[in-house]
């Protein structure tokens with residue numbers, strides 16, 4: 001069932017102008033990332049728990065790649081998504097917008113790794129709700145932010161200066177001029 005859903009997302013992404021592939025496991029996705037990074041000297045890092053979980057950072061460093069955190073000029077930018085709709089719309093929410101900015105313009109190529117747990121069957125509103133429910137509270141806790149969701153685990157649509165959901169990007173299609181590939185993985189990765 002989850003493989004069927006992942007493959008549906010891959011087809012939807014292709015219709016929206018992305019190169020998209022299915023990965024059965026986290027290991028398979030990691031090997032795909034390493035293969036994509038092969039010709040790149042500099043690799044940007046989009047601060048992703050998904051990418052940490054699949055263990056590509058150490059392998060990239062071991063292969064001599066220069067990892068750049070949150071810089072715009074690079075050969076390849078790696079990131080995940082906070083949510084994706086089953087019909088292929090990617091939603092990412094940032095505190096300062098640097099990850100979103102780099103996924104739109106700057107790098108030569110962008111590569112997403114998205115686990116099946118990020119897929120929502122509804123529309124963009126459901127995707128945003130997923131981010132506020134599943135991603136922001138644990139991220140606020142991990143980063144030591146003083147927000148209601150860090151304390152209670154539930155979004156209160158706060159007005160805190162520490163709020164990490166300040167910039168919401170909805171990708172209806174691949175951004176013009178940005179070669180972008182998406183690996184959809186039939187595994188739960190990140191949050």
Ligand code: SF4
Pocket residue numbers: 132136137140147148149150154155156157158159160162163164165
């Ligand atoms: S709006 Fe505030 S409470 Fe809601 S998820 Fe974002 S940081 Fe947490």
